[in-house]
Amino acid sequence: MKAPGSARSWGWTWRNRAAPAGEARAPRLPSAATPPRWLRELLPRGLLGRSVLIILAPIILLQLVALQLFYGGHLDVISRRLAGGVAGDVAMIVELLRREPPEDRVWIFREAAWRLDLSLAFEPGARLAPVERRASMPLLPLEEDLNHALMERVQRPFDTDWQSDPRSVIIRVQTEEGVLHVEAPRKRLFTATLYLFVIWLVGSALLLSAVAVVFMKNQVRAIHRLAVAAEAFGLGRDIGSIKPEGASEVRQAALAFNRMQDRIRRFVGQRTEMLAGISHDLRTPLTRMRLTLAMLPRGSETEEDLSALTADVEEMERMIAAYLAFARGEGTEQAAPADLVALVQDVAAKARRSGAVVEVVAPPALEMPLRADAVRRCLGNLLDNARRHAGRIQVTVETAARGGAEGALWAQVTVDDDGPGIPAAAREESFRPFATGAPGGTGLGLAIARDIVRAHGGEIALEESPLGGLRARFRLPV
The missing domain is CATH 1.10.287.130 (Signal transduction histidine kinase, dimerisation/phosphotransfer (DHp) domain)
Known part of the structure; x- marks a missing residue:
């Protein structure tokens, strides 16, 4: 049974290399629906991430629009009204102080504390010192709205202090006789609706994200198990x-x-x-x-x-x-852990007993799942072909990184010989069943070898050997 391994990227590249010289390959045209490269780099690669993104993106966009409307509409209006109320009270107190003589101003301080919830203090003969203003709430328009309202209604030099007291805002107004200190509670300028609104936005986003991740994870798990089963069956x-x-x-x-x-x-x-x-x-x-x-x-x-x-x-x-x-097709044998290096050494020893000169370059061991008898037959066919046409054979076993799978490796076996080789235009034809280019052969050695390699999920290709003859190289997933 052949595995559908011919669609792997490594095998695709080698088959394109084996195309006849001068044959033009059709260029791949960009699709109108293909997103830009920078956007593809940012998008999640897994189905779970993309599914969650598809679910959450419209919801988060809708919440951002709602937040913008809240900032640009409701919060702005409420902030201006609250700031205007405090500024109007301060302006009225300044006007009353201007009209009343100093000895009759006690009632103003008492009424402001009782009816307006404003604590007053007066510093006779003082002058406002320049103060460096630092925004204590950069995301809210409270300070800007209060300053604008004070400029409109008080129409005197002033400054505001949002740093000294976390519960109050200290407003200092310059009058002809001195500096008036007004301590206004922040609750008169700030509404807890903003906190509730932001908590609702963030909490609903987190809740929806958790529900989407849990739900989609269960769906993706079934697809992942199906993909793993298909890969193993292949x-x-x-x-x-x-x-x-x-x-x-x-x-x-x-x-x-x-x-x-x-x-x-x-x-x-x-x-x-x-x-x-x-x-x-x-x-x-x-x-x-x-x-x-x-x-x-x-x-x-x-x-x-x-x-x-x-x-x-x-x-x-x-x-x-x-x-x-x-x-x-060696279809009845099941894959089991085996040492590829030991298998190669065994096949090379049998080839030497048949009169071949075989050199093996390999690491001490390479454990991987194999159908050992099938791989032994594949390598035996390659060595038998090389032995019939060449005097020197070199077998190399090594590992190589697999593209598209992080941390995954190929086990690569290369058979080089110093024989006459095969022309580049005829190499792909050599893999066809019953295609024989020499007397005494059945034309099935390379066909069986490719059948076995593809059944393992790998690919095999013929190239020009550094020894001057033919190089047969196959890769198997570790």
Whole structure:
């Protein structure tokens, strides 16, 4: 069974490299719906983040509009009215002090404290000193509105102190006789509605965010499990049926995935049974032919013909075994943790016993999930091809970073030889079944190798070797 690994970015790049020279590739035109690059950089990459953003963005925008309307409308009007009321009281007190002689001003101080909630103090002969004004509430228009109202209604030099007392605002007004100190409670200038409004905005945003994250996390978890199951099934691992959960569309996708798994398993099982019957039916007459050839009388005139027939029968048996192995696709073996380096060393040792000169460059060990027999067959086919056409073979095992997955690695195996190689235009054709470029071959070695590599979720490619011959390189996800 082949895994859908050909859509991986690494394999796509290599297939484009293998395109015939001079063949123009169609440029990728930008879509009108594609957002700018800087916006794509800011957007979340995961489905959970994007779903929450889609839910919260309109709500937060609506709250910002409401807040702006509150600041530009309600708060501005209320602030001006409250400031105008305090400024009007101060202006009236200043006017009363101007009209009343000093000995008759006691009632003004008493009435201001009782009826206006303003504490008064008078400093005869004093002059206002310049004071550095610092905004104590930069986000609110209170200070600006109070200063504007005092300028309109008092029409005398003044200053305001918002720093000395956290509960009061001290207003100092310059008169002809001295400085009037007015201590006004801040509650006369400030309304708690702003606090309630901001708390409502922030609290509702946080509550909606929590609900959206919890809800969407449950939905995304089902999609993530479906993606993991599809990836594992594509790598040839038996994961069993997945439990449908989440939204109805996700449940429908999970049920469709389970049905697809069942159909593929039945197809593979039926094909395996059929191939077992074909193997028996084909090998039985071949065995009878071998026995008949062995029992025929030998003579000087027939020895050469009998030897040729025996060789033909052996070649037919070998070709049938290769065809069946290709059709079987190593689909029955399950992936299990294995040491790739030890596997490569074992296959290289067998190639040396067959007369090949093989050098292995590899780390001490590389543990990863593998279908060991299938990978052993893949590497054996590559070494067998190199041994038939070259005198020196070098096998390199290393790791490389996988694009698009943070922290993920490829296990890369490279087979270099010093043979005649394959022209660039014919390398992709070499992977086709039954395409053979040399006598004695079945044309299935590279086809089986690519089938096995793709079943692991990897990709294989042919390149020019630094040794002067052919380089066969395949990568498997660690």
